[in-house]
Amino acid sequence: MLRLRKSILTVLLAVFTLLGCVAGPSLSAEKTALVVSVPMEGVVGVSLENYLDEAFAYAAEEKAALVVIGLDTPGGLVTSMRGMSQKILSASIPVAVWVGPPGARAASAGAFLVMAAHVAAMAPGTNIGAAHPVTASGQDVPDKELSRKITNDLAAQMRSLAEERGRNAEVAASMVLNSVSLTAREAMEIRVIDTVTPDLPSLLKWADGRKVRVGTVDVVLDLKRYEIRTFEMSPRLRALHFISRPDVAYLMLTLGILAIVFEVLTPGGFVMGTAGAVMALIGAYGLRMLPFNWAGIILLVAGIIVLVLDLVVGGIGVLSLFGLASLVVGSLVLFRAPGGELLNVSVGFMAGITLTLGAFFILAAGAVWRSTRNRVTSGQEGMVQGEGVVVEDLAPGGFVSCHGEVWKAVSEGGERISKGTRVRVVRTDGLLLHVRKVEGENLEEKGAGHK
Known part of the structure; x- marks a missing residue:
């Protein structure tokens, strides 16, 4: 009887051990999957490319099961797009x-x-497409042959990506x-x-149990239980992302050059400079993150210098018109460079800045021109034809009071x-005034007569 009990216990122990070995993987499979959320908004550029690098590194370190990029973009740089696409294609984690x-x-x-x-995946009320290459001003590439080559190259890349993912x-x-x-x-x-x-x-619920190919391996997404962690952009990349926006970079560069030119032409302080x-x-620095044309930079600088010179030389606005033309052309070609075919710059913003600067300088030049036609009323030149009173006899030298000040004078x-x-x-x-007697009564004699 004792032997029978021992045999039964041995069998039960063996059964529980076997069940534990079988159930072990099932229990471990119920562990919580980590999903890394990466919100991306704005122009595709160097800052977003670096952000994606940091997000992938974090996901790999935390052994994430899935990286989800929340995307909202009007477009961006071809170079950054290619770099980010390659990173997604070669990622060791499903994306x-x-x-x-x-x-x-x-x-x-x-x-x-x-x-x-x-x-x-896409949310309801969103859209995708419009990937035809354009210049930074939103127009088609002017050179037809170049436009055809760029378009065919990008179309081949888009076709290749879709075929790779079975779309x-x-x-x-x-x-x-x-x-x-x-x-x-x-x-x-x-x-x-x-x-x-x-x-x-909803996306994670749909993706649970689906098979995706990561590299050369088929991976089944197990997202029954998951934890979502949002990987935020670092403050450094946020600042870089802001200043690398084409409109911000253009505004900073234009105002900076304008302030420096004013400081050079009107020295005496350091705040403006x-x-x-x-x-x-x-x-x-923002332009360094963007494809730009050196000809555009030169035209911008030349235009601003000509506008300021028109004020300095007291022109009538003719130079301002030339400066404004240089500013307009420079703005249009500034971002027209290889790599910016998918970058769409706000032409309205750049036109607003250019027109505002042009209107200011033309009005200022007109004010300067009008002021040159007015009679001088200050300084030594303003004293000529002015009247005063002798405060000390002129014999022939002495002093007179003119414009509320006492001047040395000679008759x-x-x-x-x-x-x-x-x-x-x-x-x-x-500082010596040459004066002539005004025909009339002597003020002192006139005062004495009244007495």
Whole structure:
């Protein structure tokens, strides 16, 4: 009987041990999956590229199961788009790009990032596409042959990304070739994206159990239990992202150059020059993150210098017109450079800045010109033809009171002029006034007669 009990206990122990070995993986599979949320908003550029690098490093360190990029962009740099697409393609962690929240867009360069993702999703009320290459001013590339080469190159890249992820390659390429833009529902119906979900939890619920290919390995997403951590952009990258916006970089550079030119032409302080140097440096650093044309920089500087010179030389606004023309041309070609084919700069903003500066300088030049026609009423030149009173007999030298000040004076012709006589300034010789007696009564004699 004792032996039978021992045998039963041994069998039960073996069964529980076997069950533990079988159940072990199931229990571990129920662990919470980490999902790293990476919100990306604004122009695709160097700052967002660096942000993506930091997000991927954090996700790898924390052993995340999925990285979700929340995208809302009008487009950006071709170079940054290519770099970010390559990082997504070579990522060791599954990457989902969700265009959201409702009202967001994945235009131009953003469409490439959506195509590169393992999971492509959009929120209702969003749109994707319009990836045809343009100049920074929003116009087509002027050189037809160059435009054809750039367009075909980008279309091939878009087609390749779509084929890699099993999506509709022809429609994806038409976003580049024909500037096709799609709503979220349209994109899902023709297999440009994988799903339409209103928020991140809905996306994770849809993605749970789905298989994606990461590198050469098929990975099944296990998102039954998950924890979402948002990886925010660092303050350094936030500042860089702000100043690398084309409109901000243009404004800082223009105001900085203007302040420096004013400081050089009207020395005597340091506030204007220091502020100008800081703004110019910020603008230059922002331009370093953007494709820019040196000809545009030169035209901007020349235009501002000509505008200021028109004020200095007392022109009538002709130079201001030339300076304004230089400023306009410089603004238009500033961001027209290789790499900026998907960068759309606000032409309205740049036109507003240019017109404001031009109007200011033309009005100021007009005021300077009008002032040169007025009679001088201050300084030594303003004394000529002015009247005064002798305060000390001129024999022929003495002193007169003119414009509320006492001046050393000498009578014209050497005649003696007594105290209290009204005189008129004929000319000046340094600080010496040459005066002539005004015909009339002597003020002192007139006062004595009243007594």
